[in-house]
Amino acid sequence: MKHKLSVMMFSWEFPPRVIGGxxxxxxxxxxxxxxxxxxxxxxxxxFPGAPxxxxxxxxxxYRIDSYKNxxxxxxxxxxxxxxxxxxEAAAIANKLAGKIxxxxxHDWLVATAGIGLKHVxxxxxxxxxxxxxxxxxxxxxxxxxxxxxxxxAWLTYEAWRVICCSDYMVSHVRWAFGLPEDKLVxxxxxxxxxxxxxxxxxxxKSFRAKFALPEEKIVLYVGRLVYEKGxxxxxxxxxKVLEKVDAKFIIVGSGYxxxxxxxxxxxxxxxxxxxxxxxxxxxxxxxxxxxADVSVVPSLFEPFGIVALEAMAAKSPVVVSDTGGLSxxxxxxxxGVKVYPNNPDSLAWGIAKILLDENYKxxxxxxxxRKVQEKYDWEKIAQQTKQIYEAVLGEYSKSxxx
Amino acid sequence: xxxxxxxxxxxxxxxxxxxxxxxxLSTQLVKNKVETHVVTYHDFLTGAVEEASGVKVVxxxxxxxxxxxxxxxxxxxxxxxxxxxxxxxxxxxxxIDLIDVYDWHFIPAAVTLKNALDVPFVYSVESLESHRSPTxxxxxxxxxxxxxxxxxxxxxxxxxxxxxxxNEVVRIYNVPKEKIEVISPNTNSWVKDVLDLxxxxxxGLSSQ
Numbered sequence: 001m002k003h004k005l006s007v008m009m010f011s012w013e014f015p016p017r018v019i020g021g022x023x024x025x026x027x028x029x030x031x032x033x034x035x036x037x038x039x040x041x042x043x044x045x046x047f048p049g050a051p052x053x054x055x056x057x058x059x060x061x062y063r064i065d066s067y068k069n070x071x072x073x074x075x076x077x078x079x080x081x082x083x084x085x086x087x088e089a090a091a092i093a094n095k096l097a098g099k100i101x102x103x104x105x106h107d108w109l110v111a112t113a114g115i116g117l118k119h120v121x122x123x124x125x126x127x128x129x130x131x132x133x134x135x136x137x138x139x140x141x142x143x144x145x146x147x148x149x150x151x152x153a154w155l156t157y158e159a160w161r162v163i164c165c166s167d168y169m170v171s172h173v174r175w176a177f178g179l180p181e182d183k184l185v186x187x188x189x190x191x192x193x194x195x196x197x198x199x200x201x202x203x204x205k206s207f208r209a210k211f212a213l214p215e216e217k218i219v220l221y222v223g224r225l226v227y228e229k230g231x232x233x234x235x236x237x238x239x240k241v242l243e244k245v246d247a248k249f250i251i252v253g254s255g256y257x258x259x260x261x262x263x264x265x266x267x268x269x270x271x272x273x274x275x276x277x278x279x280x281x282x283x284x285x286x287x288x289x290x291x292a293d294v295s296v297v298p299s300l301f302e303p304f305g306i307v308a309l310e311a312m313a314a315k316s317p318v319v320v321s322d323t324g325g326l327s328x329x330x331x332x333x334x335x336g337v338k339v340y341p342n343n344p345d346s347l348a349w350g351i352a353k354i355l356l357d358e359n360y361k362x363x364x365x366x367x368x369x370r371k372v373q374e375k376y377d378w379e380k381i382a383q384q385t386k387q388i389y390e391a392v393l394g395e396y397s398k399s400x401x402x
Numbered sequence: 403x404x405x406x407x408x409x410x411x412x413x414x415x416x417x418x419x420x421x422x423x424x425x426x427l428s429t430q431l432v433k434n435k436v437e438t439h440v441v442t443y444h445d446f447l448t449g450a451v452e453e454a455s456g457v458k459v460v461x462x463x464x465x466x467x468x469x470x471x472x473x474x475x476x477x478x479x480x481x482x483x484x485x486x487x488x489x490x491x492x493x494x495x496x497x498i499d500l501i502d503v504y505d506w507h508f509i510p511a512a513v514t515l516k517n518a519l520d521v522p523f524v525y526s527v528e529s530l531e532s533h534r535s536p537t538x539x540x541x542x543x544x545x546x547x548x549x550x551x552x553x554x555x556x557x558x559x560x561x562x563x564x565x566x567x568x569n570e571v572v573r574i575y576n577v578p579k580e581k582i583e584v585i586s587p588n589t590n591s592w593v594k595d596v597l598d599l600x601x602x603x604x605x606g607l608s609s610q
Contacts, residue, residue, distance in 0.1 A: 069548055070541040072471060079477035080545060083510045083552075090518035112481050116511075119485040120518040122492065146468035151478065154465045 005389060006039040008093060008100045008117075010085065010110035012078075014044035014061060021189075021306050022106050022130055028190055032382030034058035038389070041100070043089045043113075045081065064088040075144050078109055086113040093121055102126060102389050108133070108148055111155040118158060122401040124392050127159040128187075129173050131303045136228070138301070153177045160392045163385075165189040165304045166325035172303075187385055189304050190378040193313040193369070199290055208291045211275060212248035217355045219247050220292035220316065222285065222307050223299075225255030230298035230321060232257065233344050235264050237298075238274060240348030245355045249274045250288060289314035293361075294354045298339075298347055302326050308336070309376055312368035317361050319350040335368040403604060404437040404494055406487055406501045408508035412442035412459065420504060420528055423587065430593045432456040436600070437494075441486045441508075443479060460486045473545055476507055484511040491519060499604035500558075502526055506546055509553035516556060522603050525557035527567055532574050551575055558603045561585050561596075 009030060013023035030040040040059045045066035046052070052063050064085050071077035093100050104126045105114030118125035133140065133148040140146050156162050156177045162184050164170045170184050212218050219241070223229045231251070238249055251261075251274065258276065265274045280288070289295065295311030295318045302324035309329055311318045320326040321341035330336035337353055340346040354361050396402055407428060411421040424440060431438045432455055444461040451459045462482035469475040491498050501523040503512045512523040531546045554560060554575045560582040562568040568582045585595045 067548075069544050071545060072473065072541045076471060076473050076477075076545070079474055080548075083477060083480075083513075083549075086510075086514050087517055087552075090514045094518050094520070112478060116481045116484050116514055117518070119481075119488045120514060122488070143468050143470050147466060147470060147474060150466045150468055154478075157465075 003099055004037065004039045005101055005386070005393075006041070006096075006099050007033070007102050007104050007389060008041045008043060008089065009104045009106070010089070010113050011042065011044050011106045012066075012081070012109040014042055014063075016050050017045060017047040021304070022109075024306075025128075025130070025189060026106060028192060028378045029382065029385065030059045031057045032190075032378040033385060035379070036382045036386055038382075038386055039099075041092065041096075043085060043092070045085075062088065062092060073144070075148060079112060082110060082112040085110065086116045089113060089117055090120065093117065101393055104128070105155065105159075106130065108152045108155055111151050115155065115158045124160040124396045125158055126161050126163065126388070126392065127155050128163040128165070129156065129169065130165065132173065132176050134176050135172060135301055135303060138228075149176075156183075159183075160396070161185055161388055163187050163388065166328050168324045168328060169303050185388060187381055187388070188376055189306055189309070190376050190381045191306070191309040191313045191372055192378060193372055195286060196290060196314045199286060202287075204287055204291050207287050211250055211288070211291075216246050216248040217293040218288075218291055219249045219351055219355075220252070220288055220295045220311070221250070221298075222252045222289070222295070222310075223297070224253050225251070225257045225261060227257065228299065228301040229255075230300045230342065231255075231261060232264070233298045233300075233321075233342060233347055234296055235261050235274070236344040237348040237351065238265070238270055239268055240344060241351050241355075242270070242273060244348075244352040247273070247293075247351075247355065250292075251276045252278075252280055252285060252288065254278050286314070289316055292316040294319055294351055296347070296351060297321065297326060298341075299323060299326060300341055305329055309372060312336070313372045313376075315365050315369050317354050317364040318368065319347065319354065321347070331367075331371075334364070335371050336364060403435075403499050403600060404439075404497055405431065405600060406439045406441060406490055406498060407504070408441050408483060408487075408501060408512060409504045410443050410507040412440055412444075412461075414447070415442070415444050424504065426587075427596065428457040429455045431596070434593060434597060436597070439487075439490050441483050441490075443483075460490070462486050471542065473542065477510060480508060480510040483508050484514055487511060487515055488519075491515075491521065500524060500600060502600075503553065503557075504528055506531070506549045506553060509549050509556075513552060513556045522558040523556070524559050524561055524599065524603055525553045526561045527571060528563070530567075530570060530574060533570070554581075557581075559583060559599060561599060563587065 011026040013019045015027050033040050042061045046063040067080040102124050106128050107130050137145050170186050295316045297308045297320040304325035308318050308320050318336040320330050322338040323341045332338040337350040339350040409424045411417040413421050428438045439458045441460045445463045448461045448463045464479045466478045498521050501512050504526045505528045515521050554577045568584050571577050583599050
């Protein structure tokens with residue numbers, strides 16, 4: 001390899017297109033890889049107003065025509081979009097004349113593009129599995145779900161290495177697709193504490209006053225209002241917390257459960273204690289996380305749990321349900337409080353424990369912040385990822401494709 | 403000359419008349435000293451088979467077994483077609499002159515191979531979605547039409563079996579008439595016409 005180690009990454013979302021967690025993940029990973037001497041080309045879907053090609057901190061970002069004719073359904077659209085992504089990525093890689101060393105795909109949403117280009121250019125393919133259809137749907141019930149599951153299995157089969165962001169996901173993916181152990185590798189998801197430092201010295205008193213009374217503690221939830229996130233557990237815990245401590249519950253995010261949740265709050269006559277904000281802009285979110293006395297992640301299924309990590313980076317103590325990736329991020333009584341999943345009493349106990357004990361609260365905060373810096377730093381994650389690329393290329397160099 | 407033919411049917415898998423046509427054409431090509439690979443679909447007879455006539459056939463199956471429609475089936479199967487063609491390409495020391503694609507099914511694979519490896523392709527039209535489903539304009543039909551459009555746009559040449567079809571391609575997809583050759587299997591010059599078309603397409607994209 002005479003040139004700089006080069007990777008072409010496929011992701012169906014990249015800022016400013018943000019749908020879920022893959023977008024910020026690929027954004028920070030690619031930038032940190034570039035900082036560590038890796039040439040990164042990101043191929044992603046187009047977005048109104050975003051340029052078809054731009055360079056962000058050394059990362060070449062290409063936004064492709066994501067197939068805008070009406071498609072029969074979401075899954076069929078994904079494969080049609082992949083046809084376009086593959087075609088445009090093929091031309092980009094062709095122009096680079098052999099300079100791409102590895103392809104790296106994120107989730108099944110870019111599976112066929114990644115698989116196709118691997119064989120056409122005969123370069124190794126890596127995949128990060130952020131989430132599985134089995135986990136999202138709690139089983140496989142329809143043909144669409146089975147098809148997506150089989151596509152995920154095919155993608156992991158074609159990949160040289162499968163990266164997962166938590167030990168929980170490593171074992172889940174290994175079981176779900178029957179993969180050999182040495183094919184899987186855990187690299188945590190990262191968080192960027194610097195973004196919170198920028199508002200460190202700002203006086204947030206007047207900002208806070210817009211959401212809560214001075215005597216009210218702020219309990220923050222950030223996430224979609226869907227069943228798997230366990231938001232209904234938090235709502236059911238509200239009166240139990242209020243028995244012990246005065247608090248305002250701020251709910252950021254939207255989802256199909258919203259009306260149902262509002263009805264529960266109304267029936268409890270606690271509209272003045274629970275505030276549904278819907279989606280908020282990035283700056284408001286950062287400030288809310290900074291102001292929060294406690295951040296709650298009550299998920300029932302959680303592959304990783306980036307929200308908990310963001311709260312820890314913002315120095316807001318966390319209460320999480322002891323499940324999935326959350327179990328690994330939080331050490332009970334050290335970097336947060338773990339409670340029983342699907343249990344409002346346990347959740348209320350955890351929230352009150354933090355809100356009623358200032359010493360305990362600051363102890364948790366400091367430990368959590370240190371853990372974020374030590375384990376979930378993008379710089380370190382990029383170095384680990386680069387080492388995986390190098391290891392794969394070492395094995396590849398001995399194959400007949402090289 | 404070395405040619406790869408993409409066809410979604412080939413004996414023993416016979417759906418319409420295309421299977422027999424590809425069989426006859428590939429046999430004639432080999433007789434005329436064209437090295438010929440056929441990449442086709444078969445669920446149970448997968449793997450390379452050396453045919454008695456000298457035509458090398460690669461049959462691929464779909465790794466994804468559950469589908470919600472023809473499009474998802476087709477677009478996943480294309481990756482296997484692409485993999486098989488890339489494998490032929492590398493085994494032939496990258497000396498593939500062109501790919502001849504029959505109908506829309508494997509257009510996606512041909513488009514990627516062209517953009518990635520500079521192997522040109524001929525789009526051989528058997529029928530069009532507008533004729534197969536004349537009154538339907540659902541997202542499903544539109545998706546197939548958009549794949550047909552992509553094929554006409556990316557192909558170096560188009561071949562049609564009649565003057566009528568040539569005019570239909572011009573009418574429906576606005577393809578320049580001179581991009582389309584009429585090659586009828588019912589004339590004596592059939593094989594010669596195909597070989598002439600291949601000769602104009604071979605030589606890579608640089609001559610475009």
